[in-house]
Amino acid sequence: MNEVLAFIEKNYDNFLEELKDYIRIPSISALSEHKDDMIKCANFAADKLKAAGMENVRLIETEGNPLVYAEWLHAENKPTILVYGHYDVQPVDPIELWESDPFEPVIKDGKIWARGADDDKGQSFIHIKSIEAFMKTKKELPLNVKVILEGEEEVGSESLTKFLNEENSKEILKCDAILISDTSLYDDDIPTINYGLRGLTFMEIELTGPNRDLHSGSFGGAVANPINELAKLIAKLTDENNKITIPGFYDSVQELTNEEKENFLNLNFSDEKFAKELNVEQLQGEKGFSTLERLWTRPTLDCNGIVGGFTGEGAKTVLPSKASAKISMRLVPNQDPKEIAKLFTDYVESLCPKSMKIKVTEMHGGRAVVVPLNEKAIKAASEAVSKVFGKKTVYTREGGSIPIVVEFMTQLNAPAVLMGMGLETDNIHSPNEHFKVDSFNKGILCSAHFMDIFSKI
Amino acid sequence: MNEVLAFIEKNYDNFLEELKDYIRIPSISALSEHKDDMIKCANFAADKLKAAGMENVRLIETEGNPLVYAEWLHAENKPTILVYGHYDVQPVDPIELWESDPFEPVIKDGKIWARGADDDKGQSFIHIKSIEAFMKTKKELPLNVKVILEGEEEVGSESLTKFLNEENSKEILKCDAILISDTSLYDDDIPTINYGLRGLTFMEIELTGPNRDLHSGSFGGAVANPINELAKLIAKLTDENNKITIPGFYDSVQELTNEEKENFLNLNFSDEKFAKELNVEQLQGEKGFSTLERLWTRPTLDCNGIVGGFTGEGAKTVLPSKASAKISMRLVPNQDPKEIAKLFTDYVESLCPKSMKIKVTEMHGGRAVVVPLNEKAIKAASEAVSKVFGKKTVYTREGGSIPIVVEFMTQLNAPAVLMGMGLETDNIHSPNEHFKVDSFNKGILCSAHFMDIFSKI
Numbered sequence: 001m002n003e004v005l006a007f008i009e010k011n012y013d014n015f016l017e018e019l020k021d022y023i024r025i026p027s028i029s030a031l032s033e034h035k036d037d038m039i040k041c042a043n044f045a046a047d048k049l050k051a052a053g054m055e056n057v058r059l060i061e062t063e064g065n066p067l068v069y070a071e072w073l074h075a076e077n078k079p080t081i082l083v084y085g086h087y088d089v090q091p092v093d094p095i096e097l098w099e100s101d102p103f104e105p106v107i108k109d110g111k112i113w114a115r116g117a118d119d120d121k122g123q124s125f126i127h128i129k130s131i132e133a134f135m136k137t138k139k140e141l142p143l144n145v146k147v148i149l150e151g152e153e154e155v156g157s158e159s160l161t162k163f164l165n166e167e168n169s170k171e172i173l174k175c176d177a178i179l180i181s182d183t184s185l186y187d188d189d190i191p192t193i194n195y196g197l198r199g200l201t202f203m204e205i206e207l208t209g210p211n212r213d214l215h216s217g218s219f220g221g222a223v224a225n226p227i228n229e230l231a232k233l234i235a236k237l238t239d240e241n242n243k244i245t246i247p248g249f250y251d252s253v254q255e256l257t258n259e260e261k262e263n264f265l266n267l268n269f270s271d272e273k274f275a276k277e278l279n280v281e282q283l284q285g286e287k288g289f290s291t292l293e294r295l296w297t298r299p300t301l302d303c304n305g306i307v308g309g310f311t312g313e314g315a316k317t318v319l320p321s322k323a324s325a326k327i328s329m330r331l332v333p334n335q336d337p338k339e340i341a342k343l344f345t346d347y348v349e350s351l352c353p354k355s356m357k358i359k360v361t362e363m364h365g366g367r368a369v370v371v372p373l374n375e376k377a378i379k380a381a382s383e384a385v386s387k388v389f390g391k392k393t394v395y396t397r398e399g400g401s402i403p404i405v406v407e408f409m410t411q412l413n414a415p416a417v418l419m420g421m422g423l424e425t426d427n428i429h430s431p432n433e434h435f436k437v438d439s440f441n442k443g444i445l446c447s448a449h450f451m452d453i454f455s456k457i
Numbered sequence: 458m459n460e461v462l463a464f465i466e467k468n469y470d471n472f473l474e475e476l477k478d479y480i481r482i483p484s485i486s487a488l489s490e491h492k493d494d495m496i497k498c499a500n501f502a503a504d505k506l507k508a509a510g511m512e513n514v515r516l517i518e519t520e521g522n523p524l525v526y527a528e529w530l531h532a533e534n535k536p537t538i539l540v541y542g543h544y545d546v547q548p549v550d551p552i553e554l555w556e557s558d559p560f561e562p563v564i565k566d567g568k569i570w571a572r573g574a575d576d577d578k579g580q581s582f583i584h585i586k587s588i589e590a591f592m593k594t595k596k597e598l599p600l601n602v603k604v605i606l607e608g609e610e611e612v613g614s615e616s617l618t619k620f621l622n623e624e625n626s627k628e629i630l631k632c633d634a635i636l637i638s639d640t641s642l643y644d645d646d647i648p649t650i651n652y653g654l655r656g657l658t659f660m661e662i663e664l665t666g667p668n669r670d671l672h673s674g675s676f677g678g679a680v681a682n683p684i685n686e687l688a689k690l691i692a693k694l695t696d697e698n699n700k701i702t703i704p705g706f707y708d709s710v711q712e713l714t715n716e717e718k719e720n721f722l723n724l725n726f727s728d729e730k731f732a733k734e735l736n737v738e739q740l741q742g743e744k745g746f747s748t749l750e751r752l753w754t755r756p757t758l759d760c761n762g763i764v765g766g767f768t769g770e771g772a773k774t775v776l777p778s779k780a781s782a783k784i785s786m787r788l789v790p791n792q793d794p795k796e797i798a799k800l801f802t803d804y805v806e807s808l809c810p811k812s813m814k815i816k817v818t819e820m821h822g823g824r825a826v827v828v829p830l831n832e833k834a835i836k837a838a839s840e841a842v843s844k845v846f847g848k849k850t851v852y853t854r855e856g857g858s859i860p861i862v863v864e865f866m867t868q869l870n871a872p873a874v875l876m877g878m879g880l881e882t883d884n885i886h887s888p889n890e891h892f893k894v895d896s897f898n899k900g901i902l903c904s905a906h907f908m909d910i911f912s913k914i
Contacts, residue, residue, distance in 0.1 A: 198674060202772045211736035216759045217655060217857025218881075220787050221751040222731075224741035227760035227782070228691060235692035238685065274679075279668035282811040284681035294678040302673045303684035304775050305766035310783060315659045315820045317785055317857075318761050325684070326767060328774055330677050354739035363772045400674025400774075424675075 001452055003137045008129070008444050015129045015444065016112070016437065018048065020105045022087075022121050023114045029065060029088035029155045038065040038151050041087045045128075045149050046070070052128050053135030054147065062159035065151030069172070072131070073144045078455050080144035081377075082175035084408065085124025085182065086153035089116035090429050097431035111434040118435035119428035123181035123421055124149065126440065130447035142455035146175060150404075153182075157404045164411045177377035178408050179450065181443060183420030186267060186394050188436060191385035191446075194418035195378060196296060196397030197405060199331035199368035201340045202304075204361040205230070205348055206324040213309075216319040224355035226323040227308040233351050234325060237301055241287035244301045244329075246347045249340065254333040256297050259373065263395050264292045296397035300330040326363070330399065337365030366403040371415045376457045381417045384449035388442050419446060458909050460594040465586070465901050472586045472901065473569065473894060475505065477562045479544075479578050480571045486522060486545035486612045495522040495608050498544045502585075502606050503527070509585050510592030511604065519616035522608030526629070529588070530601045535912050537601035538834075539632035541865065542581025542639065543610035546573035547886050554888035568891040575892035576885035580638040580878055581606065583897065587904035599912035603632060607861075610639075614861045621868045634834035635865045636907065638900060640877030643724060643851050645893060648842035648903075651875035652835060653753060653854030654862060656788035656825035658797045659761075661818040662687070662805055663781040670766075673776040681812035683780040684765040690808050691782060694758055698744035701758045701786070703804045706797065711790040713754050716830065720852050721749045753854035757787040783820070787856065794822030823860040828872040833914045838874045841906035845899050876903060 008015075027041035028034045042059050045068045050057045054070035065088065073080070092102040092115050100106045105114035112122065127147070134141050150160040163169050185192045209226040210219070239245050256264075269292050275283050285294040294300075308323025310316035329340060341362040352358040371378055373395060382393040398418070405416050421443035427433045465472075484498035485491045499516050502525045507514045511527035522545065530537070549559040549572050557563045562571035569579065584604070591598050607617040620626050642649045666683040667676070696702050713721075726749050732740050742751040751757075765780025767773035786797060798819040809815040828835055830852060839850040855875070862873050878900035884890045 200674070200774070202774070209735075209737060214735075215857060216757070216761055216785060217657070217787060218855070219735075219752070220759045220785075220856060221755055221757035222740055222742045222748045223735060223737065224739075225759045227763050228695065228758075231688040231691035231760065231763070232695075234685060234688035238689075278666075278671075278676075278680060280666060280680065280812055281814075282681075283679055284810065284812040285679045291679045295676070298678055300673070300678035301685075302677045302682045302776055303688065303766060304673055304773060304777075305768045306684050306688070306780065307764050307768040309760060309762035311762045311764040315783065315785070316761060317657070317659070319759055320761075323763065326772065328673060328677075328772070330674060353741065355737055355741040357738075398675070399677060400672060 001448070004133045004448050005445060007133045007137050008448060012441050016440065019112070019122060019125050019440070022048070022125060023105045023116050024103055026103045027088050027116070027151065028091050029152050030091050038088065042066045042068050042151055045087050048128050049147060052132035054131060060163065062163065064159040067160060067163060068147070068149040070147040071145065072141050075141060075144045075455065078143040079176040080146065080174070081451070081454065082173055082178045082412070083127045083145060083147045084178055084180045085127070086120045086150050088151040088154050089119070089121065090154050092431070094431060099432055107437065110438060111436050112440070113432060113434045115433050117433050118422045118426040119433065120153065120182045122435040122440055123443065126181055126421065126443035127179065127447045129444045130451065133444070133448055134451070142452050145451070146173060148173060153404065160404060161407055164407055170411060173412055175412060175414050177414055177454065178412065178416045179419060180405065180416055181419050181421055182402070183398060183418045184422045184424050185420065185439070186396050188423055188439065189389065189391070191389035191391055191393040192396055192420070193378060193381050193385065193393055194396050194398050194420060195373060196370040197368060197402050198296070198399055199335065199337055199366050199406070200328060200401040201331060201337045201344065201365040202326070202328040202363040203341060203344055204324060204326050204363055205233070206322060206359040207233070207352070208322050208357045209355060210319070210321055213321050214319040216317040219319050223319060224353060225319050226356060227320060229353060229356050230306070230308065230323040230325055233348060234303060234327070236351055242285055243287065244299065246343050248343050249299070252334045252336070253299060256293065260297070264290065267292060267394055295399040297332055299332050299335060302328055304328050330401070332368045333370050335368065337367060341365060366401050367406050369406050369409055369416070370397070375415045377415050377417045377454060380454035380457055381419050381450050383453050385419065385446050387449050388445045419450065421446070458905070461590045461905050462902060464590045464594050465905060469898050473897065476569070476579060476582050476897070479582060480562045480573050481560055483560045484545050484573070484608065485548050486609050487548050495545065499523045499525050499608055502544050505585050506604060509589035511588060517620065519620065521616040524617060524620060525604070525606040527604040528602065529598050532598060532601045532912065535600040536633040537603065537631070538908070538911065539630055539635045539869070539871070540584045540602060540604045541635055541637045542584070543577045543607050545608040545611050546576065546578065547611050549888070551888060556889055564894065567895060568893050569897070570889060570891045572890050574890050575879045575883040576890065577610065577639045579892040579897055580900065583638055583878065583900035584636065584904045586901045587908065590901070590905055591908070599909050602908070603630060605630060610861065617861060618864055621864050627868060630869055632869060632871050634871055634911065635869065635873045636876060637862065637873055638876050638878055639859070640855060640875045641879045641881050642877065642896070643853050645880055645896065646846060646848070648846035648848055648850040649853055649877065650835060650838050650842065650850055651853050651855050651877060652830060653827040654825060654859055655753070655856055656792065656794055656823050656863070657785060657858045658788060658794045658801065658822040659783070659785040659820040660798060660801055661781060661783050661820055662690070663779060663816040664809070665779050665814045666812060667776070667778055670778050671776040673774040676776050680776065681810060682776050683813060684777060686810060686813050687763070687765065687780040687782055690805060691760060691784070693808055699742055700744065701756065703800050705800050706756070709791045709793070710756060713750065717754070721747065724749060724851055752856040754789055756789050756792060759785055761785050787858070789825045790827050792825065794824060798822060823858050824863050826863050826866055826873070827854070832872045834872050834874045834911060837911035837914055838876050838907050840910050842876065842903050844906050845902045876907065878903070
């Protein structure tokens with residue numbers, strides 16, 4: 001491995017210059033005027049994969065932006081990994097808050113500042129460069145590698161999801177582990193492996209009272225008000241201990257193992273620092289659980305939006321006809337999103353007073369996943385990052401949902417290794433996105449070590 | 458009186474033609490491009506008052522639209538009435554829903570269709586024509602009459618309120634009763650006198666949780682959500698009997714007299730018809746009270762608007778920083794709007810959890826009024842409308858607030874006689890406003906009878 005690692009270290013600057021060129025292509029998937037940039041960016045990534053020594057490199061056409069595929073499959077009797085990443089980026093609005101051009105990367109304070117620097121051009125480029133290091137020094141990889149990059153992650157991964165659901169895709173992408181760098185380190189010097197994501201059920205409720213907006217003077221007091229009733233209904237969904245009251249909601253929740261509990265405790269999470277950073281006087285969550293447990297391992301119920309009546313400046317004495325709320329529930333293993341949607345619907349319908357009509361809509365959902373800590377790929381990744389950072393690896397979970405990860409795991413029946421090198425503070429969907437140059441460099445070393453270690457397990 | 462009544466009946470058609478000309482002036486106070494129309498309309502009304510035989514007719518300049526004043530004060534030892542009305546009208550949007558030009562009145566199905574036909578050109582013109590009938594036939598009025606018309610009723614009556622608060626205005630407008638036709642009949646063949654209006658306290662609550670919008674995946678479960686908390690807070694403001702829970706809220710509420718209760722019962726109000734017209738399966742209101750009692754004599758608490766988080770189409774998993782609601786309370790005698798605002802503020806602040814910051818703002822308010830049924834002016838008005846309609850007069854109250862009426866009563870220390878001739882179904886703030894020609898004609902007769910009867914009491 002020494003020559004591989006030496007090659008990487010010698011080429012840090014070159015790799016960074018190449019990443020800058022990758023970033024300079026404004027591949028914003030949300031904006032149709034960047035359609036040509038998407039193609040250009042896919043081709044750039046394909047060229048880099050070819051230059052790294054990958055074979056059978058090609059763009060896979062979709063109804064949306066092309067997928068980029070590459071493979072190197074000459075390591076007989078060795079495991080196969082699938083590297084996933086995305087070449088599309090978030091829009092840059094509000095542009096006036098950027099301190100430099102989002103598509104002209106700047107190196108400052110040891111960080112690279114630009115849209116996509118972290119999410120996910122910087123993070124996914126790591127693996128292309130570790131592949132190159134092996135190929136340029138040893139002419140081969142220690143295991144079989146497939147790479148798939150998509151250009152629609154920031155807009156819902158529709159084309160990749162469709163592709164994954166095609167029968168022959170399972171054969172094309174068949175692997176023993178999926179390697180993804182698109183998450184964060186627990187802290188910038190802490191080697192981190194993420195092994196769990198929450199799922200989601202997203203619902204919408206609309207209450208209709210009278211058939212038209214009424215004058216609250218002429219009608220108030222005798223006709224139920226949809227906003228007041230919606231408030232009462234939402235209030236009934238959680239209790240004074242911040243537990244969700246939907247009957248059956250917790251029935252299939254997988255409890256934490258003692259090992260996980262201990263791992264979380266060892267992270268020495270500071271509630272005080274967390275509250276201070278959000279400027280809240282007090283945190284609030286499900287009784288009987290710590291903040292990390294609440295964030296990573298317990299289901300939630302949050303209103304994501306509510307609207308009804310007059311919302312402009314000033315006063316208008318309307319008793320509105322309708323009020324509506326968007327409510328999402330983060331799920332944990334083994335809650336089923338469809339089942340939860342049904343329990344939710346039944347319960348809110350039962351709470352609706354006779355003075356109202358209710359419409360409940362299921363918007364979308366996805367399962368939670370947890371990769372067992374004793375999976376070989378997790379162990380290999382843990383050892384790899386520990387080696388590079390020189391510390392014991394911590395195991396984290398993530399409160400959010402990455403539907404494509406669940407899709408990969410389900411369709412390919414393989415564990416995902418979330419070896420993220422970002423930081424929560426990297427502003428990945430905001431102005432002034434950045435990525436530590438040191439994290440980029442370490443990431444390439446971690447990727448190389450992982451391939452080496454996983455090939456030997 | 459016979460010649461006065463005969464004159465009116467002979468001139469029904471002429472009066473209607475004059476009203477049409479009044480209506481043709483598009484005096485929309487909300488739209489600055491109609492500034493010239495406001496002046497034109499004020500002058501039109503002044504000319505009509507002069508032609509009717511009123512004296513000292515003049516426009517009173519204000520910072521907004523002019524007031525129109527007129528008087529006839531030669532009935533020695535007789536009472537003085539002040540007629541109030543407004544010459545401004547509501548905007549006409551959405552114009553495409555009108556079946557005819559809003560400012561080109563059409564007579565159809567026994568109704569005059571146009572903006573202002575009822576509110577308030579048609580209703581206030583009644584009194585100008587009854588004055589004219591006296592003056593043209595008897596060369597005098599049976600009592601002293603002052604008239605004040607404003608051009609800002611639909612935008613908050615700011616100039617008139619300011620005028621009423623000037624010291625010498627009290628002398629100019631001094632009177633024994635204020636006669637107003639700007640409300641509705643209980644039904645189109647029922648002589649009606651309205652003797653009460655609810656008051657209002659309008660509040661706004663804003664809850665702030667975290668210092669920025671958060672991702673509900675990464676933060677949900679550990680940080681209180683301002684929408685959920687706002688819903689809980691609003692839910693706590695009323696109980697399962699739809700009683701308001703604010704401590705002290707009902708302390709000064711004046712209960713109904715037995716006479717009023719009986720009057721209401723005799724109105725044979727149909728809950729079924731009311732619910733059907735609003736398309737609600739069930740009415741809902743304070744336990745222990747009838748619908749009319751709830752509408753006219755009991756205080757309320759209604760959310761007039763609520764907003765927070767993502768309210769567009771689709772789903773966005775935001776845990777918002779803020780959520781806010783506009784909440785108004787209709788008041789009854791003898792609740793004090795300022796006192797209620799304070800009770801409300803103290804209570805919601807006490808309900809706010811430590812995880813949130815709360816800001817409570819008092820937007821505006823006004824007292825409720827009830828004119829005692831034994832007031833001479835009420836008795837005279839009751840007798841007048843009963844005579845014209847040929848039935849026993851019913852006494853109603855109104856759930857809404859007309860702040861200028863309260864202002865008049867307070868500043869002039871005189872009872873208001875709400876002798877409205879409109880109908881709830883006249884679409885006064887909607888497309889296709891209309892006014893029954895028969896109600897217009899009857900209104901002129903009622904006005905004349907009232908002046909005659911009140912002069913003799």
